[in-house]
Amino acid sequence: MAKLTRRQLTQSVLASAAIAPWRAFADAPTGQASTVPSGTLTDSGITDSEIVLGVSTAFKGPSRGLGIELYRGAVSYFSHVNDQGGVHGRRIVLKLRNDGYQPVPAVENSVKLIVDDKVFALFGYVGTPTVTRVLPVLKKFQDRDFLLFFPFTGAQPQRQPPYDEFAFNLRASYKQETAGLVDNFIAIGRERIAVFYQADAYGRSGWAGVRAALKEYDKKLVGEATYRRGEQYTAVMRAQVERLKKVNPDAVICIGAYAACAAFARDAVDGGLEIPIANLSFVGSENLLKKLTDEFGTESERYSRWLVNSQVVPSYEDLTMASISEYADLMQRYDPSPPPEFEEHDYVPFAKSFTSLEGFLNAKLMTEILKRAGPSPSRALLEDAVFSIQNHDLGIGEMVHFSPERRQGLDQVYYTIVEDNRFVGLTDWKAKFAV
Amino acid sequence: MKITRLFQRTMFGIFFLFLLIGVSTSVVSIYSVDLHLTSEYEENSRDIAKTIADASVDIILNRDLSSLQSLIDQFVEIQGISYIYIVNDSDEYLAHTFVPGIPEEILESERRVGETVTRNLAGMGDFVEVSSYILAGHVGSVHIGMDVSHVALAIQQAIGNQIYLIAIIFFVGIFASIWFVNFAAKPINSLLDYAVTLAKQEAEEEPESSSKRILTRNDEVGHLARLFQYFSTVTDPDKLEDNPKAAENE
Structure with a gap:
């Protein structure tokens, strides 16, 4: 066994201590409820020592990289808060359930979190097909004032009636991401835009965004191809590539998860479709790039040079921003592991990623909301705490504010390309992708 | 087991009788099960198309298309339903469940809402498609495709069970017949033996x-x-x- 350095040992001890509450929950068998380690949990989801947030996300399956990284980012911040004494003396505890990015388990988990686990609020869900189906559950239990905070999806259903009143979003929407991509492609003369998308609510949300953005220019999608949710990187996407090649597009916008989108990029370039391949923030950029580099090594540049990914958080390399610097520090200090009960040992976490940064920012804003909810927080008054956030500096250069008419914190969209096997900001679209 | 020659023709008769019963009941069953199942699937699919059409109005007019997609994704999980697509009044596809994309046969076909259409989709198989207008056609239409092979499989299962039962009855009948024939033939054989003994x-x-x-x-x-x-x-x-x-x- 390799000897631990003092630094590694310190990190390990800190991480173990900080993550102890999560471990206590996560030790229960998959999908099973577990007891709260201390205090008596009432219907309010709060004890004298803890505030319990319910999480249903993809810890397993082809999209696990998204759920795990989002969780790791959130845990790094919550661990820091707990080490500082928590919020009004209460530690923030996450009750975890795995839905594998599938709608039916997501619904079942949500009901269990609300009814059995009696959590304070729902937090950090992943995916449009899952969240879209969970929203009616919140409507059903609206008399208990449950809210869903900061789901990892830019879809519209939780942003517009009738379900907008049950959720708060931090990230920009897919509508904003797709509009930005279309605007930039049109600006550099790439007007024939096609889409490759997941055949579900997420894919349709992005598809609708691209369609609406093109409509602004009096244009239509030149073609489309779909894939089934849950496809692995080993899937063959030649049929999709052939469909798109027939319509001779200038660019393809992908609305999918990393495994399928990496497979598409691979088969597209191999099939002669050498045009910009854009991906939305949900894709999980680092996981996508890792799929390509794992297979092709240094040759992966042949594929990754065509990638342009939109992001809803700034680059984690930009340490000039206060929250990015704090994120880098806390991720290094705590280096959170995936939840033990869901851990699949072939998954290697990323030191830093756009997804974990988003999880970190979600946790930071959630903590602020819990602080504003006061020493005796209640679900019924939680919404008021959110609305009290006006021009709040989250430390990423964009102010956050909420109101009954505005339930989304951020609007900024960032664009990234691959250079030296990592994602960096794209500043000159024309130089990189002009026809 | 030796069958008395006297009864061999009777045995053949029994065999052909069973065969006739098996074939005739199977043909009648195939016809009635096919008719019944196809009609039931069509009826159910029409009901589902109407349900989706009714639920779609508000979504198409007021909400995001991801909600529409989520709606049809739930219905396409029903056994027997292979695809669903929704078009608007301008014949634009608003949501569908096809992978890797909408088949050329559907893209190029004339829209016949309210009729039952049979389709052969390359690489997918044979389908029966039913449809329903959304808001009397002013918003669009919902189309549902049922896999014909699913109906065929249901028929095969029903007929298979029937043939299996008839086969069991046939073999039990054959063995029982042989036993009864031999039982009946025993005195005759004894008589024959006696006659031979007398002659000798x-x-x-x-x-x-x-x-x-x-x-x-x-x-x-x-x-x-x-x-x-x-x-x-x-x-x-x-x-x-x-x-x-x-x-x-x-």
Whole structure:
């Protein structure tokens, strides 16, 4: 066994201590409820020592990289808060359930979190097909004032009636991401835009965004191809590539998860479709790039040079921003592991990623909301705490504010390309992708 | 198992009778199950199309298309339904469940809402498509495709079970028939053996004990055995013609 350095040992001890509450929950068998380690949990989801947030996300399956990284980012911040004494003396505890990015388990988990686990609020869900189906559950239990905070999806259903009143979003929407991509492609003369998308609510949300953005220019999608949710990187996407090649597009916008989108990029370039391949923030950029580099090594540049990914958080390399610097520090200090009960040992976490940064920012804003909810927080008054956030500096250069008419914190969209096997900001679209 | 020649034709008759019953009931079943299932699937699919159409109005007019997609994704999980697509009044596809994309056959086909359309989609198979207008066609239409092979599979299963049952009855029947035939043929075989024994032995010789048993039978075989015995004792053929009944009654 390799000897631990003092630094590694310190990190390990800190991480173990900080993550102890999560471990206590996560030790229960998959999908099973577990007891709260201390205090008596009432219907309010709060004890004298803890505030319990319910999480249903993809810890397993082809999209696990998204759920795990989002969780790791959130845990790094919550661990820091707990080490500082928590919020009004209460530690923030996450009750975890795995839905594998599938709608039916997501619904079942949500009901269990609300009814059995009696959590304070729902937090950090992943995916449009899952969240879209969970929203009616919140409507059903609206008399208990449950809210869903900061789901990892830019879809519209939780942003517009009738379900907008049950959720708060931090990230920009897919509508904003797709509009930005279309605007930039049109600006550099790439007007024939096609889409490759997941055949579900997420894919349709992005598809609708691209369609609406093109409509602004009096244009239509030149073609489309779909894939089934849950496809692995080993899937063959030649049929999709052939469909798109027939319509001779200038660019393809992908609305999918990393495994399928990496497979598409691979088969597209191999099939002669050498045009910009854009991906939305949900894709999980680092996981996508890792799929390509794992297979092709240094040759992966042949594929990754065509990638342009939109992001809803700034680059984690930009340490000039206060929250990015704090994120880098806390991720290094705590280096959170995936939840033990869901851990699949072939998954290697990323030191830093756009997804974990988003999880970190979600946790930071959630903590602020819990602080504003006061020493005796209640679900019924939680919404008021959110609305009290006006021009709040989250430390990423964009102010956050909420109101009954505005339930989304951020609007900024960032664009990234691959250079030296990592994602960096794209500043000159024309130089990189002009026809 | 040896089957008496006398009954071999009967056995063939039984076999063909079973075959006739099996084939005829299968044909009738295939026809009625096909008719019933196809009609039931069509009816159910029409109901689902109407349900989606009713639920779609608000979504298309007021909400995001991801909600529409989520709606049809739930319905396409129903067994037998292979695809769903929704078009608007401008014939634009608003949501669908096809992978890797909408088939050319559907893209190029004329929209016939309200009718039952049969489709052969390359690489996918044969389908029966039903549809329903959304808001009387002012918003669009919902189309649902049912996999014909699913109906065929249901028919195959139903017919398969029936043939399986008939086969079991057939084989049980055959074995039972052979047993009954052999049971019925046993006295005749004994009679034959007795007749052969009579033919071989001298008239004055005492018959064997097994032959004696057949003479005591109180049925047609016993009567015949006694007649054979009588015939064997009569040396003058003229006497036979004179009084055969008396011989039987001896």
